[in-house]
Amino acid sequence: MSANQVALWYLVASICFILALKGLSHPSTARRGNLFGIAGMVIAVVVTLALVYSHTKNVGMILAGIVVGGAIGVVVARRVQMTQMPELVAAFHSLVGMAAVLIAISAIHDPGAFGLPVPLPSGNRLELFIGTFIGAITFSGSVIAFGKLSGRIRSAPVVFAGQHWLNLILALVMIGFGIAFFLAGDASKWPPYIVMTAIAFVLGVLIIIPIGGADMPVVISMLNSYSGWAAAGIGFSLNNPMLIIAGSLVGSSGAILSYIMCKAMNRSFVNVILGGFGAEPGSVAAGGEQKTVKSGSADDAAFVMGNAESVIIVPGYGLAVARAQHAVKEMATKLRAKGVNVRYAIHPVAGRMPGHMNVLLAEAEVPYDQVFEMDDINGEFGTTDVALILGANDVVNPLAEQKGSPIYGMPILEAYKARTVIVNKRSMAAGYAGLDNPLFYMDKTMMVFGDAKKVVEDIVKALD
Amino acid sequence: MVDHIVYYLIIFVLAIFVGYHVVWSVTPALHTPLMSVTNAISAIVLVGAMLAAGPAAFDWGGWVGVAAVVLASINAVGGFLVTQRMLEMFKRKEPAAKRAGGH
Numbered sequence: 001m002s003a004n005q006v007a008l009w010y011l012v013a014s015i016c017f018i019l020a021l022k023g024l025s026h027p028s029t030a031r032r033g034n035l036f037g038i039a040g041m042v043i044a045v046v047v048t049l050a051l052v053y054s055h056t057k058n059v060g061m062i063l064a065g066i067v068v069g070g071a072i073g074v075v076v077a078r079r080v081q082m083t084q085m086p087e088l089v090a091a092f093h094s095l096v097g098m099a100a101v102l103i104a105i106s107a108i109h110d111p112g113a114f115g116l117p118v119p120l121p122s123g124n125r126l127e128l129f130i131g132t133f134i135g136a137i138t139f140s141g142s143v144i145a146f147g148k149l150s151g152r153i154r155s156a157p158v159v160f161a162g163q164h165w166l167n168l169i170l171a172l173v174m175i176g177f178g179i180a181f182f183l184a185g186d187a188s189k190w191p192p193y194i195v196m197t198a199i200a201f202v203l204g205v206l207i208i209i210p211i212g213g214a215d216m217p218v219v220i221s222m223l224n225s226y227s228g229w230a231a232a233g234i235g236f237s238l239n240n241p242m243l244i245i246a247g248s249l250v251g252s253s254g255a256i257l258s259y260i261m262c263k264a265m266n267r268s269f270v271n272v273i274l275g276g277f278g279a280e281p282g283s284v285a286a287g288g289e290q291k292t293v294k295s296g297s298a299d300d301a302a303f304v305m306g307n308a309e310s311v312i313i314v315p316g317y318g319l320a321v322a323r324a325q326h327a328v329k330e331m332a333t334k335l336r337a338k339g340v341n342v343r344y345a346i347h348p349v350a351g352r353m354p355g356h357m358n359v360l361l362a363e364a365e366v367p368y369d370q371v372f373e374m375d376d377i378n379g380e381f382g383t384t385d386v387a388l389i390l391g392a393n394d395v396v397n398p399l400a401e402q403k404g405s406p407i408y409g410m411p412i413l414e415a416y417k418a419r420t421v422i423v424n425k426r427s428m429a430a431g432y433a434g435l436d437n438p439l440f441y442m443d444k445t446m447m448v449f450g451d452a453k454k455v456v457e458d459i460v461k462a463l464d
Numbered sequence: 465m466v467d468h469i470v471y472y473l474i475i476f477v478l479a480i481f482v483g484y485h486v487v488w489s490v491t492p493a494l495h496t497p498l499m500s501v502t503n504a505i506s507a508i509v510l511v512g513a514m515l516a517a518g519p520a521a522f523d524w525g526g527w528v529g530v531a532a533v534v535l536a537s538i539n540a541v542g543g544f545l546v547t548q549r550m551l552e553m554f555k556r557k558e559p560a561a562k563r564a565g566g567h
Contacts, residue, residue: 014479017505017508018482018486020501020505021483021486021487021490021498021501021502022486022489024490024491024494024497024498024501025489025490025491026491027491027493027494027551027554027555030494030497030551030554031548031551031552031555033501034497034501034544034547034548034551037501037504037505037544037547038544040505041504041505041507041508041510041540041544044508044510044511045510045511045514048510048511048514048515049514051515052514052515052518055518055520056518056519056520058518058519058520058522058526059518061517061518061522061526061529061530061533062514062517062518062530062533064530065513065517065530065531065533065534065537066510066533066537068534068537069533069534069535069536069537069538069539069540069541070537070538070540070541072534072537072538072542073537073538073539073540073541073542073543073545074541074542074545076538076542076546077541077542077543077545077546077549078545078549080546082550082553085496085500085546085550088500088542088546089499089500089503092500092503092504092507092538092539092542092543093503093506095507095535095536095538095539096503096506096507096509096535096536096539098532098535099507099509099510099513099532099535099536099539100509100512102513102516102528102529102531102532102535103509103512103513103516103529103532105525105528106516106525106526106528106529106532107512107516109524109525109528110516110519110521110523110525112519112520113515113516113518113519113520113525113529114512114515114516115515123469220499221499224499224502224503227503227506228502228506230506230509231506231508231509232476234509234512235472235512236469236472236476238512238515239468239472240511240512241472241475242508242511243508243509243511243512244472244475244476244479245475245479246505246506246508247506247508248476248479248480248483249479249482249483249486249487249502249505250483250502250503250505250506251480251483252480252483252484252487253483253487253498253499253502254499254502256484256487256488257487257495257498257499260492260495346492346493348492351496353495353496353499354492354495354496354498354499355492355493355494355495355496355497355498355499356496358492358493358494358495358496359496359497359550359553362550362553362554363553365553368493368554371493373492373493
């Protein structure tokens, strides 16, 4: 297969990837989009296989590697639970990062295998340096993110004095060794490369540890972006335009998601990266004044909702933790059977990653046309009888509209505008932002304490 | 004559542009599948890994390549499959939606 043929097939594969993203503009076209993505990947792999075969005939180990990796991939994709998606994605990001580093090592060792000139020109070395350090940071950063998301390591931020200076110095030293690698003769290329890579691995850890659990949606989007840039960097060093195109698509996608998540929390990207936010989740700022809440039972909630014309359900991550999605779906079906207009309102940071809550509701077979984004439903709360808040807190906190509050400016779901507000929480503990929530103390608010699943199931029973 | 690197830079910048515009058109409800599918797409490094794993003279560099092939394949296969699994959930809704939306 000639180099031109290969390049043209790579173009076809790249277009498939673009169509894969394009398909996600609506749930009805998304599956076809994913099939395009799969087609793109298959084309790229088959063409590359043909290329290697025509050069060296050594495709045995490649096929073995694909079979082993593919089998693991199938098992993982089948077994993973939807609540674990953030962990899975973090783990997958780490694989891309590590693969990028391994490819770079292999390219430095034997540039000829990639059709690169021997010895490696300094331009390619510079690109390998970039691809390697982004890959290494993606790997170790994603491992830490995976640990935090899966609860294997504490999700609280790790902060210490001089942290940012340490990171800056390490980054500069890493770049220094990168330059040394760039300038080194062919015989002495390894030592600076190895030191540079080691520092990059350490940096990945240091960048992620100060970022708290509440900011994970940003972190995971950011690492998504990095994994794309790592692929693009490797594409530059191997002179492979398809890696550049696919990598840039992924890189810009992750960057946009990071931006959307930051905006949804009204935090600047720099502020998130510097970390330290949400150091003590759950610490209530207990003032001297004793405010009273009105609490009710599941039966009361069922009565109020059963007699309402419209209900908007605001699910938060607490709902997913309690695995109450199916019970909620059942409750909504019962209410709809009574003629109640039931809708769901999703805040962009309702889950642990962008769009997470939508997937969790979809898994519970909630029809997606009942599920609304914040901007689409915020105008509706004012004319709604009941807002039912399940395991959400900061995203409905009216303090966000008060100047001087720590979360001032964060866009919220305006649940407080509904005629009646029913809040289910396990206790009066504060949310991630560590703030009290005036919504709980309003006259029209009824608190129903208890585990979300238990409470919703009781409501379902009471609705019969 | 224009250097290779300049062509690659042009491709790079244009691809970022395409990515930027396509991704903004993605509905927020599908941001999790977006992330898992982009993750699967970034497994395109598999192409580089395959070149590393099939050199003329297979030495330790080849083994490093094989390791990269395994990692990237997990990602490619797992990423696309799990995306498909998620999107199937969004599909099942349609008939149910018609029934529920009747009143």
